[in-house]
Amino acid sequence: MSRCIAFEHLWTPDGWLSPGYLDVDAAGRIAAIGATPPPQQRVDEQVAGHAVPGMPNVHSHAFQRLLAGRCEIGGRGHEDNLWTWRQRMYALAQRIEPRHYEDVAAFTYMEMLLHGFTRVAEFHYLHHAPGGARYAEPAEMAWRLAAGARRAGIGLTVLPTLYAHAGIGRTPLPEQARFVHADVDEFLRLAGSLHARRAEHGAAVGLALHSLRAVAPAELSAAVAGAASIEPHLPIHIHVSETRHEVEECLAGLGARPVQWLLGHAPLDAGWTLVHATHLDEGERSGLARSGALAGLCPMTEAMLGDGLFPLVEYHREGGAWAIGTDSHYASGVAAELRMLECGQRLSRGRRNVLADAEHGDPRRLRSGEQLFASALRGMRALGDPAPALSVGSPADVVVLDPHSPTLAGHDTEAILDAWLLSGAADAVRDVMVDGRWQVREGVHLRQESIVRAYAEAAHTLFD
Ligand SMILES: [Zn+2]
Numbered sequence: 001m002s003r004c005i006a007f008e009h010l011w012t013p014d015g016w017l018s019p020g021y022l023d024v025d026a027a028g029r030i031a032a033i034g035a036t037p038p039p040q041q042r043v044d045e046q047v048a049g050h051a052v053p054g055m056p057n058v059h060s061h062a063f064q065r066l067l068a069g070r071c072e073i074g075g076r077g078h079e080d081n082l083w084t085w086r087q088r089m090y091a092l093a094q095r096i097e098p099r100h101y102e103d104v105a106a107f108t109y110m111e112m113l114l115h116g117f118t119r120v121a122e123f124h125y126l127h128h129a130p131g132g133a134r135y136a137e138p139a140e141m142a143w144r145l146a147a148g149a150r151r152a153g154i155g156l157t158v159l160p161t162l163y164a165h166a167g168i169g170r171t172p173l174p175e176q177a178r179f180v181h182a183d184v185d186e187f188l189r190l191a192g193s194l195h196a197r198r199a200e201h202g203a204a205v206g207l208a209l210h211s212l213r214a215v216a217p218a219e220l221s222a223a224v225a226g227a228a229s230i231e232p233h234l235p236i237h238i239h240v241s242e243t244r245h246e247v248e249e250c251l252a253g254l255g256a257r258p259v260q261w262l263l264g265h266a267p268l269d270a271g272w273t274l275v276h277a278t279h280l281d282e283g284e285r286s287g288l289a290r291s292g293a294l295a296g297l298c299p300m301t302e303a304m305l306g307d308g309l310f311p312l313v314e315y316h317r318e319g320g321a322w323a324i325g326t327d328s329h330y331a332s333g334v335a336a337e338l339r340m341l342e343c344g345q346r347l348s349r350g351r352r353n354v355l356a357d358a359e360h361g362d363p364r365r366l367r368s369g370e371q372l373f374a375s376a377l378r379g380m381r382a383l384g385d386p387a388p389a390l391s392v393g394s395p396a397d398v399v400v401l402d403p404h405s406p407t408l409a410g411h412d413t414e415a416i417l418d419a420w421l422l423s424g425a426a427d428a429v430r431d432v433m434v435d436g437r438w439q440v441r442e443g444v445h446l447r448q449e450s451i452v453r454a455y456a457e458a459a460h461t462l463f464d
Pocket residue numbers: 059061123239275327
């Protein structure tokens with residue numbers, strides 16, 4: 001049994017359909033899409049406003065949402081940067097119990113849905129109990145994420161993360177004991193068991209390597225080989241080149257810059273996501289673009305941590321694939337992340353409309369909002385689902401913008417994405433559907449009250 005939904009305006013990669021029809025099958029996938037309903041199909045639901053595909057979020061550490069807004073105190077008499085922030089994050093990570101992990105994930109994923117994300121890749125390294133003791137169920141914490149995702153109704157790809165060292169050649173710190181496995185085999189057993197039971201928990205599974213600082217070359221090779229034996233083309237994610245310090249450490253320890261090293265030693269292709277990749281030289285930038293790997297950019301977190309700016313304009317012109325993540329969740333919204341991304345590039349170059357370029361870009365997309373939005377949709381493959389957004393066979397993930405939002409007032413359809421993403425003070429998201437099911441209606445999540453209450457209780461327990 002399929003269900004036909006008529007949208008007043010429906011975005012497709014080839015332009016707006018006004019109206020547009022989606023036929024959604026019982027599994028929540030798109031059976032048909034077009035300017036007319038499928039033959040003999042009655043329309044089951046009419047939706048006013050502008051409907052766009054749900055956005056994939058390629059990088060999240062859900063528990064770090066607890067720190068957003070709690071680490072903005074200056075005057076400590078030393079330089080404050082990612083490494084000082086990390087000490088706060090480690091202190092928090094020591095205290096989180098499984099129930100907190102689930103409650104914070106449900107809240108963080110609910111916020112993502114309220115602001116236009118419908119799927120998320122969770123880079124998960126909080127594996128063990130405080131002090132490093134193993135839970136009776138080794139996948140306890142990963143399944144808590146899946147439980148949080150089900151409460152929120154977001155599509156989850158959990159990425160169990162290999163974390164083995166405090167830095168290149170350095171044994172792990174006591175505060176990293178929750179992240180570290182005895183060896184790569186123990187880690188691969190976790191990844192394999194998550195993959196085997198993924199349907200039961202309603203999650204997809206990929207694999208992550210924390211970074212070249214935390215994973216040695218031999219461990220990286222063993223994990224990549226192990227991933228292929230779990231499933232060919234399992235998505236693989238890695239943090240890379242987030243700070244200049246990391247570049248220097250790799251040069252000293254591995255004899256190459258981080259992305260340069262990966263290009264020479266790892267089988268980078270469209271199944272890989274390099275998270276941040278902020279500090280690239282020209283050779284790394286071009287090599288990454290040619291490799292087909294995705295750059296996972298986290299604009300608000302990179303800005304708030306003072307990491308630096310990714311060379312997006314040149315990379316984009318070279319055909320490099322990129323997508324967005326919310327990482328530490330300073331914003332958790334599609335518009336906030338894409339606006340920060342575009343603004344950072346404009347500020348650093350003294351130019352406007354830096355990606356929507358007739359000479360180098362997609363000539364159909366000369367509007368910045370449209371160009372940013374269509375490009376970031378490529379993040380679906382980082383979650384293990386390569387079908388293009390809103391195409392036959394892809395999940396029925398739809399975000400409907402509110403025509404009565406002040407942000408969209410007076411705009412015609414062609415400018416709607418520019419208005420939503422690059423103007424206005426209020427987010428215009430009104431309704432959100434994941435796998436054919438509404439999770440947000442009229443700007444409110446269906447389980448918002450209970451999810452917010454549980455999160456607030458967790459925060460009080462952890463910080464009081
Ligand atoms: Zn991260």
